[in-house]
Amino acid sequence: MDVSLQFLGAAHCVTGSKYLLTLDDHAAKHQIMVDCGLFQGLKELRLRNREPLPLTPADVDIVVLTHAHIDHTGYLPKLVRDGFRGRIFCTEPTADLLSIMLLDSAKLQEEEAAFANKKGYSKHHPAEALYTKQDVERMLPLVESVAYDAPLILLDGALTLTFREAGHILGSASVELAVQGEHQRKQLVFSGDLGRYDNPVMHDPAPVAHADVLLVESTYGDRNVRVDDPEAEVARVVNAALDRGGVLLIAAFAVGRTQTLLYYLKKLIKEGRVPQVPVYVDSPMGIRVSDLYPRHPTAHRLGHGNVFDFPGVRFVTESRESKGLNQLTGRAIIISSSGMCTGGRIVHHLFHRLSRPADMLLLIGYQAEGTRGRRLQEGETEIKMFGEQVPVRCHVEHLTGLSAHADRSELLRWLGNFKEAPKHTFIVHGEPTAAEALAHTLRQDQHWPNVTVPDYLDKAVLFEGI
CATH class of the missing domain: 3.40.50.10890 (Rossmann fold)
Known part of the structure; x- marks a missing residue:
């Protein structure tokens, strides 16, 4: 089996989280999307929400969500609108949050489109919402909730999904994906957005001890923001x-x-x-x-x-x-x-x-x-x-x-749980300065091999012939 990954968002920026994992055993090809978020902030980023994805939504088998924030889930109704009919997995609290947040997102988009048409300031005539409440309602039945620490076997045993507590918001999770090839089993870990330690409301991020490939967020990869009291x-x-x-x-x-x-x-x-x-x-x-x-x-x-x-x-x-x-x-x-x-x-x-x-x-x-x-x-x-x-x-x-995001010291604390360095680490979900700072620390101070800060739409071959 060959395994590849494409970075469709949250590369050199903190929004639009989307990662496309492809499993190809030459007899069949499976596509798994981890997170499916909207781009926010800078106009040049928001314009990406209108660009077609470099995939066919109907060919995506599974979407796995780390948590419910719109920059990680807000593109889902658009994916369904464009033909996705696969399965969507998340924790139970995230499933409850999705209906609240995505219906609100659709409402805002419909209102913005109506206002733009009324005022005539949109470049598109007429302005159209990226998706509607009806698209959200078509999407929600595809959602399946999974408990923390409960491995779920998918794709006839080729993939095992496990959610671990991430401590970021209610229901947030780090994602472990174990890929079973004909000869080898490989572990991919997506940190999701990691939360703070000792937060009075949320649990601490759960330790993860092993990954062959790791994607880790870097929102505060260049600075500490923790206060003593x-x-x-x-x-x-x-x-x-x-x-x-x-x-x-x-x-x-x-x-x-x-x-x-x-x-x-x-x-x-x-x-x-x-x-x-x-x-x-x-x-x-x-x-x-x-x-x-x-x-x-x-x-x-x-x-x-x-x-x-x-x-x-x-x-x-x-x-x-x-x-x-x-x-x-x-x-x-x-x-x-x-x-x-x-x-x-x-x-x-x-x-x-x-x-x-x-x-x-x-x-x-x-x-x-x-x-x-x-x-x-x-x-x-x-x-x-x-x-x-x-x-x-x-x-x-x-x-x-x-902030709900782990700062630099807390990111390093979470990364310190790995018993050995992953074979390849990708630094994502951070503005360039923050991402490069964390990458430099892992390379120079921690002596981790193959630490990469990917660009938007970069592709990486993770494994061949496993």
């Missing part, structure tokens, strides 16, 4: 914001960061370390995701019950109430998404609050190149929104210590 950092920012007398607007990812933030606020308010003020969770998706945690009590550290409820917290579902929050002038906290300020309800909050000196914007987690969050993080003094230049007069804070 994240609770103290959250308390510091909250108190500083409320001392200004205005509103603290927090841009938080609906999956993961919103829930971790609610955990910290609940604890800090209970302990009297921050004042009790109204806390508005203005993210319909974030609310639906939070409701999933009690359904999967073993997939996180918080156990059963209403784990995110506390005095003063209000979950905002109606659009009218969300817009009404723009009138708030006293001390309050608004948590809204998206985390990179690219879409969702956070956008209208930014439009109204960036110009208010008494308010504060808090960015938590990674801000990808080309996003509005990245521009705010880097100190832009004006941001164009809804056709207007909005001055940035509010105070902007950025806490990387709450």
Whole structure:
């Protein structure tokens, strides 16, 4: 059997994760896609979502998902729209998250296309959504959930799939694929997005001890972002914001960061370390995701019950109430998404609050190149929104210590579990500087052989005649 791999995304960037694994025993060819994400951020990356993939979707047998974030799953409905009818495997929490996140993604795309047609600014006439809610509904029945640490034999024994805890978000996993050839068995490991160690909400990433071929993420491959006391950092920012007398607007990812933030606020308010003020969770998706945690009590550290409820917290579902929050002038906290300020309800909050000196914007987690969050993080003094230049007069804070991604030291800690170096390691899911920094460390300091930072659409022959 010959085994090859093509990098269809997350190569020299942190979005669009897609890897095409091909097993060819000359009698039959099987194609397995690991992750199937949308490109986000820079326009040149987003344009790739409209380009045809270098494959025939109907020929793909299996899609394996590491977790539910849109940059890892958001292309799935398009794949189905174009002819994919195979099987989709993920963990049970990821399966529950998919219906929430992909239906929301389709809704946003349909709304954007309608708005573009109304305003006439699209280059395509008429503008068309990449996929619709109907495409998502056709996709969801193809999804099959698999428990952690439960090997699943596929393709008549040619492939064995095992999910391991990745600690990134609810349901996230590293993927082990054991390929059985006529003569040899080879182990491929896809790290997925690795989480933090000692996170109060998520479990630690599970150790993986062996891989012949490894794909490892490198979001923070060039720096450490861990803080000794994240609770103290959250308390510091909250108190500083409320001392200004205005509103603290927090841009938080609906999956993961919103829930971790609610955990910290609940604890800090209970302990009297921050004042009790109204806390508005203005993210319909974030609310639906939070409701999933009690359904999967073993997939996180918080156990059963209403784990995110506390005095003063209000979950905002109606659009009218969300817009009404723009009138708030006293001390309050608004948590809204998206985390990179690219879409969702956070956008209208930014439009109204960036110009208010008494308010504060808090960015938590990674801000990808080309996003509005990245521009705010880097100190832009004006941001164009809804056709207007909005001055940035509010105070902007950025806490990387709450990121859901393992930092450099934590990546190396996870990599240190391998009993021997993989025969080939590919550094993915990182901007060029971060990916190259991690590659250099593995080559020079760890003395790992064959460490590669692949380019978009690169192909690699992994094994021949196994």
